Amino acid sequence: MRWCRAYCCALWSCLLLVLSEVANPAAAQVLVPETTSVPADSLLLLSFRARRVGVSTYSQQTELRGRLLLTPRQTVHYRLLSDWIYDERGHPPFVREDYGAYALQTVALSRRWQVGQLVHYEQSRANATRTGAWQARLGYQHRLRPATALDTLSVARYVLLGGAAYDVRNGRRDLGPSYGLEVTTLVYPGQQAKDPVAVRLFGTRAQLGPRVWQRTLAEGFYARTFDAFSSGSLRLGYRSNRAEDYVPGNVQRIQSDTIAGQLSWVYQLSDKASFRSDNLLALPSRAFAYRPLGPEADTVQNLGYRQQELDTRQEVRVASKKLQFVLLFNYRERNRNYALENNRRLSPARLNAATEREQIKDISEKTTLWQSELTWLPLPRHSLTVLGSAQLLRVDTPSKENDQDRDEAQHSLRLVWVGRWAGAFRTSLAVGGEYRQFVFIRASQSAENYTDRLLHWEPSFTWAPGRFSLKSTYHLWVSYQVRDRLSEQLKNRASRVLEQQQHVGYQFTPRLLASLDYIRRENRIGLLNWQQFKESPLDTSITHDLAASLRHSWSGLRGTSSLRLGYRFLEQRSHGRAALLDAASGAGSTLIYLRSLTRQQGPDLAYERRSQAGFTVVGSIWLQQLRTFYRYTEGQGPYVGAGYTIEDLRRETRNLYPYFEVAVNWRIRTFRRV
Numbered sequence: 001m002r003w004c005r006a007y008c009c010a011l012w013s014c015l016l017l018v019l020s021e022v023a024n025p026a027a028a029q030v031l032v033p034e035t036t037s038v039p040a041d042s043l044l045l046l047s048f049r050a051r052r053v054g055v056s057t058y059s060q061q062t063e064l065r066g067r068l069l070l071t072p073r074q075t076v077h078y079r080l081l082s083d084w085i086y087d088e089r090g091h092p093p094f095v096r097e098d099y100g101a102y103a104l105q106t107v108a109l110s111r112r113w114q115v116g117q118l119v120h121y122e123q124s125r126a127n128a129t130r131t132g133a134w135q136a137r138l139g140y141q142h143r144l145r146p147a148t149a150l151d152t153l154s155v156a157r158y159v160l161l162g163g164a165a166y167d168v169r170n171g172r173r174d175l176g177p178s179y180g181l182e183v184t185t186l187v188y189p190g191q192q193a194k195d196p197v198a199v200r201l202f203g204t205r206a207q208l209g210p211r212v213w214q215r216t217l218a219e220g221f222y223a224r225t226f227d228a229f230s231s232g233s234l235r236l237g238y239r240s241n242r243a244e245d246y247v248p249g250n251v252q253r254i255q256s257d258t259i260a261g262q263l264s265w266v267y268q269l270s271d272k273a274s275f276r277s278d279n280l281l282a283l284p285s286r287a288f289a290y291r292p293l294g295p296e297a298d299t300v301q302n303l304g305y306r307q308q309e310l311d312t313r314q315e316v317r318v319a320s321k322k323l324q325f326v327l328l329f330n331y332r333e334r335n336r337n338y339a340l341e342n343n344r345r346l347s348p349a350r351l352n353a354a355t356e357r358e359q360i361k362d363i364s365e366k367t368t369l370w371q372s373e374l375t376w377l378p379l380p381r382h383s384l385t386v387l388g389s390a391q392l393l394r395v396d397t398p399s400k401e402n403d404q405d406r407d408e409a410q411h412s413l414r415l416v417w418v419g420r421w422a423g424a425f426r427t428s429l430a431v432g433g434e435y436r437q438f439v440f441i442r443a444s445q446s447a448e449n450y451t452d453r454l455l456h457w458e459p460s461f462t463w464a465p466g467r468f469s470l471k472s473t474y475h476l477w478v479s480y481q482v483r484d485r486l487s488e489q490l491k492n493r494a495s496r497v498l499e500q501q502q503h504v505g506y507q508f509t510p511r512l513l514a515s516l517d518y519i520r521r522e523n524r525i526g527l528l529n530w531q532q533f534k535e536s537p538l539d540t541s542i543t544h545d546l547a548a549s550l551r552h553s554w555s556g557l558r559g560t561s562s563l564r565l566g567y568r569f570l571e572q573r574s575h576g577r578a579a580l581l582d583a584a585s586g587a588g589s590t591l592i593y594l595r596s597l598t599r600q601q602g603p604d605l606a607y608e609r610r611s612q613a614g615f616t617v618v619g620s621i622w623l624q625q626l627r628t629f630y631r632y633t634e635g636q637g638p639y640v641g642a643g644y645t646i647e648d649l650r651r652e653t654r655n656l657y658p659y660f661e662v663a664v665n666w667r668i669r670t671f672r673r674v
Contacts, residue, residue: 043067044669051661059085073108097125114139135163156185165206170246180204195223211244232265249297250290258284273318282309302341322377330369364396381420388413405441430458449484467507475499482530492528494535511553519545540575559611566604579643591635599627614667621660628653
């Protein structure tokens with residue numbers, strides 16, 4: 001039974017593959033039969049995706065959305081959703097299972113008046129929640145400058161909302177009224193204005209028994225071009241959200257409020273240089289308040305925080321035929337302060353003690369960033385780019401009980417050369433270095449201070465003279481992490497990562513393509529002696545990924561299709577040290593060099609179909625044979641650490657796991673005018 005549930009998604013995928021032969025103009029005539037009247041304006045889209053995520057985990061997402069014009073004045077928008085991930089080993093066998101349904105009907109009574117209704121439903125099985133609402137809508141719009149014949153775009157729209165909301169969670173079912181208001185205005189200051197002054201006000205409220213859900217939004221946007229060289233924009237906004245939920249014995253209210261403003265300015269210094277400034281100020285706050293459901297319930301302490309966020313970005317760009325330069329300065333600051341409300345009627349001494357405990361979390365973060373990029377074109381087919389950055393993060397906690405005060409500095413320099421040669425040959429080389437320093441201010445955490453040095457080397461080349469194509473990339477980066485304290489030198493680490501990607505392709509015919517891809521990644525971690533610059537290997541992992549395929553495509557009157565046949569081999573190796581245990585005594589003394597191997601291999605099949613009727617299906621399956629086993633070599637001397645018996649090292653596993661993925665996009669009905 002469990003096996004059937006695991007592959008039910010694969011069965012549905014096969015059915016969708018069969019539909020690929022049905023999704024053609026003839027099938028479209030069945031879906032929309034011919035009538036004597038002109039067909040209505042309609043749109044219907046289906047999106048489906050199913051795949052195997054892990055050994056026993058599967059996922060599926062389905063979305064159906066459409067637009068239907070019932071009459072020239074009546075329109076219906078609808079949307080259906082399902083999203084679930086489940087593990088067949090669970091009880092019950094699911095992790096997440098969510099559903100949603102939305103429908104909006106609008107009827108235009110006249111050029112100014114409009115009525116409608118909105119229905120939505122959401123369900124989450126993992127959280128055991130269900131929410132739904134029905135709202136009637138009454139809309140009105142009018143021109144703001146009716147006397148001006150040239151201004152027909154400045155309008156104001158008003159929408160009244162009213163209905164009922166439904167919510168089920170924590171074993172409770174609540175039903176209550178919901179209402180709201182939305183006002184939107186677009187005003188064009190002048191005939192030459194490209195952007196309008198936009199103002200939007202929106203607010204909704206739902207009374208669900210003892211709980212209240214409320215949302216408020218007010219925002220405005222204004223952009224202006226001062227002259228041929230400068231322009232600017234201003235955005236102001238206020239957001240408020242009140243959500244209430246049940247906690248044991250209480251109703252928890254989470255009140256979130258944010259006031260934000262953003263000012264941007266662009267100035268053209270000359271025909272080759274420009275300056276841009278973006279500045280953002282936000283004042284978010286959040287409060288957690290509790291109300292007892294009964295007189296016998298104990299009240300939870302109310303608390304909250306206020307935050308100030310500042311983000312300013314200044315950028316200068318210079319561009320010429322052979323030289324391009326960008327300089328960026330960015331400063332970010334975030335301050336958060338916690339506070340308590342004396343809703344439990346604590347004594348002044350107890351309130352101060354509780355407030356001090358909460359204010360331990362107060363924090364201030366300041367980040368300063370400089371970035372620059374210089375590109376030089378010495379020849380028409382060659383370029384040289386230098387990139388540099390410097391960043392400093394300072395974290396300050398006012399409380400003496402919080403020892404997370406620290407500074408994080410990072411500097412990087414990168415040089416990239418790209419050359420294009422005759423014969424469709426291209427080469428590139430990138431070298432770079434990074435210096436990172438992590439310093440705790442408080443002495444209690446100074447043992448964690450370290451300095452990290454990184455080096456990067458990235459060569460690559462591409463050759464595509466004709467039917468044949470070859471692309472090769474390499475990336476080698478080395479990291480040396482050194483602790484500041486002498487007593488922590490055993491935690492010093494050296495890491496080397498080498499990653500290479502190779503791609504070979506040959507186009508036999510316009511419809512037949514052969515390709516070979518190979519990826520290798522090697523990661524070596526060792527104990528570093530920085531004073532003598534020596535290292536001892538601790539762990540090594542190597543991954544090989546090889547895929548070969550042959551792809552054939554064909555086309556016809558109904559659409560295009562392609563079929564890919566291939567084979568994929570994936571191997572993961574982990575090298576390390578371990579102890580060989582004596583099965584009789586259980587004690588380990590013999591050192592062994594252990595290799596843990598995981599091999600995944602099998603045929604790979606993929607099919608793709610794109611029809612003229614708007615149907616697209618992409619499916620693939622990898623019949624993967626998974627094998628895990630050990631190999632080891634005996635060393636000399638004893639070893640204290642992870643141990644294995646001979647029986648453990650001889651044990652291996654073999655399983656067959658078909659990994660599949662299917663994605664479908666179907667335009668069942670297309671957009672047609674009345």
